[in-house]
Amino acid sequence: MTTSQVTARSPLALLAAVVSVAGGALLILLLQVLPATSDISPVRRTISEYALSENKWIFDVAVLLVAFGSAIGFGALIRRKHLPALSTASVFCALWTVSLVVIVAFPKNNWAIGPSAGGTVHRIASVVAFVCLPLAVWFAAKAVFSTSPARRAVTRVLAVAALAWFGVILGAIVVSMNGGRPWWQAIPLGLVERAMALTGLIALASLLIPSRAAAPVTEEAEALRVAS
Numbered sequence: 679m680t681t682s683q684v685t686a687r688s689p690l691a692l693l694a695a696v697v698s699v700a701g702g703a704l705l706i707l708l709l710q711v712l713p714a715t716s717d718i719s720p721v722r723r724t725i726s727e728y729a730l731s732e733n734k735w736i737f738d739v740a741v742l743l744v745a746f747g748s749a750i751g752f753g754a755l756i757r758r759k760h761l762p763a764l765s766t767a768s769v770f771c772a773l774w775t776v777s778l779v780v781i782v783a784f785p786k787n788n789w790a791i792g793p794s795a796g797g798t799v800h801r802i803a804s805v806v807a808f809v810c811l812p813l814a815v816w817f818a819a820k821a822v823f824s825t826s827p828a829r830r831a832v833t834r835v836l837a838v839a840a841l842a843w844f845g846v847i848l849g850a851i852v853v854s855m856n857g858g859r860p861w862w863q864a865i866p867l868g869l870v871e872r873a874m875a876l877t878g879l880i881a882l883a884s885l886l887i888p889s890r891a892a893a894p895v896t897e898e899a900e901a902l903r904v905a906s
Contacts, residue, residue, distance in 0.1 A: 679727070689888045691754035696886050705740035705877055709733055725867045725875060726786040726800065738782045745778035748811075751886040752818070760822045767821070770814035777807035798834030808871075811878040814841040815885050822885060829884070836881035843874035 709715045709728045718727050728737040752771040755761045761768055779805035787797030816837040823830035846865060854861035 679865055691750055691757075692886050692888045695747040695751030696883050698743050698750070699879055699882060699886075700747075702740040702743030702747065703876070705736055705743070706875075709736055709740075712736075719868055720872060721866045721869045724786070724871050725868070726781065726804065727868075729782075729785045730788050734785070741778050741782050745775045748778075751777050751882070752814075755818065755822060755886075761818055765817070765821075767814050767818035770810045770817065774807050774810040774814055776802040781807065785827065808878070809841070812837040812881060815840075815878075815881045818885055829832065833881055833884040835882055836877060840874055840878035840881055843870055843877060846870050861893065875906055 706725060706728070710718070710720055712733055712844045714732045715728050718731070726737075728734070738869040748771060753763070754767060756763050756768065781800055784796040784799040784803065784805075786800045787793050816834055819830045819833040819837070823833065847861070847867070847870060850858075853859075853864060858864055
């Protein structure tokens with residue numbers, strides 16, 4: 679495939695990625711109003727609680743849509759030569775995407791039954807996912823928006839905000855370890871997790887939405903850069 683063909687297809691791939699991610703997010707929002715899951719508190723209960731209901735399949739589809747959109751989005755950035763195939767950003771994106779698949783494969787603990795090995799895997803994958811997404815966006819923004827400082831700044835601010843929400847959880851854990859209330863009760867965990875997820879996905883969309891300023895690097899331009 680020629681460079682011009684890649685250039686023509688990549689914006690469509692980026693838009694498809696954004697639509698896929700947005701679709702997954704909307705399905706998660708839908709779960710909050712469906713009868714089987716409407717009683718789950720969005721303030722106190724985590725997003726993964728939906729997977730313990732009869733609407734688990736909707737949760738699974740939503741998470742996999744986000745994973746698929748993330749993968750094809752970063753793949754398009756690599757094809758457009760905004761990112762190397764092997765870079766800090768691509769590694770963090772891979773970890774984020776794989777973690778989402780693991781979250782679907784291993785549902786969270788059902789505490790009405792008790793802890794499980796699968797639930798532990800789910801918790802680890804959740805932590806990896808929530809940390810790796812903003813880091814992937816942060817590192818990618820510099821390369822993707824090398825000629826668009828405003829877009830780069832906005833995208834990176836969103837990535838930092840997503841990490842800041844995770845910092846709230848870490849702070850609650852530290853307080854709990856020093857004699858405070860259990861960390862999952864000390865903060866509105868469901869609300870914090872949803873804010874963290876939403877901020878991270880908005881940061882991802884900000885990164886993936888094509889812009890004229892972030893023009894693809896052609897083979898000719900790359901040759902001239904190397905020659906100089």
